[in-house]
Amino acid sequence: MTLAATAVSRRNFLIGSASAVGGLSLGFHIPDVLATTPSAAMPPEVNAWVVIKPDDTVVIRMARTEMGQGSLTGLAQLVAEELECDWSKVTTEYALPGQNVARGRVWGSFVTGGSTAIRGSQEYLRKGGAAAREMLIAAAAANWKVPAAECFAADSVITHRPSGRKVTFGVVATAAAGMTPPENVTLKDPKEWKLIGKPVARLDTVDKTNGKQIFGADLQLPGMLNATVRACPIFGGNVKSFDEAAVARMPGVRKVLQIDARTMVVVADTWWQAKTAMDALPIVWDEGPNIGMSSESIAATLKEGLEASDAFIDAEVGDAPAVIAKATRKISAVYAYPFQAHATMEPMNATARYTPQKCEVWAPTQNGEAALTVAAETAGLPVQQCEVYKLHPGGGFGRRAVQDFVRQAVLVAKAIPGTPVKLLWTREEDMVQGPFHPTSQCKLTGALDDEGNLTALRVRIAGPSIAAHVRPEAMQGRKDSGVFHGLSLTDADHLGYNVDNLLIDHAMRNLPIPPGYWRGVNLNQNAVYLECFIDELAHEAGVDPLVFRRKLMTKHPKHLAVLDAVAKGIGWETPPPKGVHRGIAQFMGYGSYVAAAAEVSVTAGQLKIHRLVAASDMGYNVNPAQTVRQVEGSFVFGLSALLYGGCTVQGGRMVEDNFHTYQVMRLAEMPAVDTHIVPSGGFWGGVGEPTIAVGTPAVLNAIFAATGKRIRSLPLKNHNLA
């Protein structure tokens, strides 16, 4: 994948430091927007999405970010399906956010999050491919002086049906670029798809196996300096003073900067020099108002919220409190979910070059347009004088939806005009600054009739709102619908159970710790809360957990279908092997229906997850091979949080600052996963996140089956299962 849209001139730079070990440089295209000579050799753009070179290579432009989820390949499949090009000739490149602004947002949204890459852009991408195909056909027909209706395209070849004449896309691409785009295009019926739904290999694998893939942290620009950053580790604290003289003469050090009230930066020739100097830099922190904050004080705040009268009501059916008050059989439980760090493998970074005329940023970001806005605001320049070049991120998981690292890099670059500076965080900075998956608590109460039917369910969530942090003005005094994700009766992602008396509400308790979108976001805890409590109710009713759920799901056939699929896959009707126990869960999120079943054993307090079965209905499935990988990856992310995840607050700061204290799942703990993709058609759901919701409750319910213990808080490392 090259880095730039071809609308911008390029120059071929040699990157990599050749000085010490000559000959190891790596030829690499980076865009040089300062070069003004238009290149005559630039291949024609048929439309914004499709560039076709004379050798028939098809370049498909991407606005969304490839961060591992495989959507680069899936999005290209959507365009190529309608374009009727030869898939083996397809390559991709990122569209430039600045060009998007200049061209009236021709590429639409750059947001890569919320499992929207496919479902949020499938229609205009397919139309883009179809429009380009029509223009190529029109160009060929005009050349042959025949009606376009007599021609068709397949495998990058246009054929005139009556005469059998043929021409390849590459030959007519320049002429096609001059054709008037069709006003309307007819998209294929899904039954006619040849590429959508096929498990084609990823387009970006080879460079990820030989060291050639350039991630943000790998970028080298001529004359570049390196920087690292340290912000006050205490939430709400600031820099009081620092002793620049102590490090100013250390090897390679160029600058020691305080870039804002809470953040220090050291700039040096190499990153290791910058990091070494930062470690040595004496900084005195102004601790601020939160120095007494701890996990315990936060838990007390949330606990108060569980009973408080100020709450935003979401789902309300019948009169749950009254039915519960009168019920003779009822149970109640309080669950909690801790803070989580994203811990992307590649720490946050961005590279910036600033002059009074131009600000350029190279960044691994989940939102190129937001990065551009932040760059322009920070630089104090019009957006038209800024550009962002996206680089592949080493993981996103929602962390790179926030552009704080772009702001920091531009602030540093402004202090050294004309010199590119790469700013890279340490792992420790990454872990203690957040933003974090927010903590929350949930109290659930359910009433059962004499036959063990659920007659009323009351759910109170207490915790922060991410939206209130991200958009404080807009959210002032307002409900955050996001906190009810998967529990709503009105959202697209709705509850899969019918309960005659239901009340679900949220006591918003915002904290001085920045909350952020973390793969799966609110689905993670909501699925644990609901699906573990449903299991508790089934146990109280003396009914099999699958049977108990099925009785409540008669009006939700799609939820039920995936639940039944995992029940069948795990062999729910037959007894498990000796010592092995099962759990099950279902949920809906990001437009998709998902379920999981788990087989675990607990021996002398040691948990082993033997097997997970997943089922997923995303409506239309673009690439089943990549979907299987997303399901497996979702389990790893969610189960890492279940087993180990949890950021502890002490003295107003996070305790866990690297992988030795914030542990994650490793290969030895990975269970077998059996993924059933059951797309029922007629809608487009996401696949990158939904499954994360169901792995954890399925395993927790299996642990109950194995031990009789209800684990109501994460992580498991804090519990004794013996």
Added chain:
Amino acid sequence: MVRLTINGVTRDIEVDPSTPLLWVLREQAGLTGTKYGCGVAQCGACTVHLDGNPVRSCLLPVAALTEDQKITTIEGLSADGSHPVQQAWVKLDVPQCGYCQSGMIMAAVGLLQRNPKPSDADIDAEMTNICRCGTYIRVREAIKLAASNLPVTPST
């Protein structure tokens, strides 16, 4: 000044000898395929080979190395991506974001050099690198695929 043998070439490098090998590879040698993930030898993204054995380079000062020790990075594993482990990785589409995969591949090659037919338990014990995308199932499969394609006597 240190003298290092990287991917078969012995070179003098102007650097503070206390600098970890990872950063000499990335910043002086221009070999950015080896990644920084944690800096505390936990995640394995910085795995390279020292005389054929996988080591975590983020805590290893170059002062501890001599020119006789052969350092191999992902870039030096093969000239053209033809190493059986790389081929297996491509065949099974193992990488997702890809950031940890250089380290994963170097760890897997190290395992197979010592143990050409590893059991699941061997793979569990040796493959301790962290992947946040969750490629573990494919990593295991690719190691087995590569093992099935390796010559009976491993080359060193």
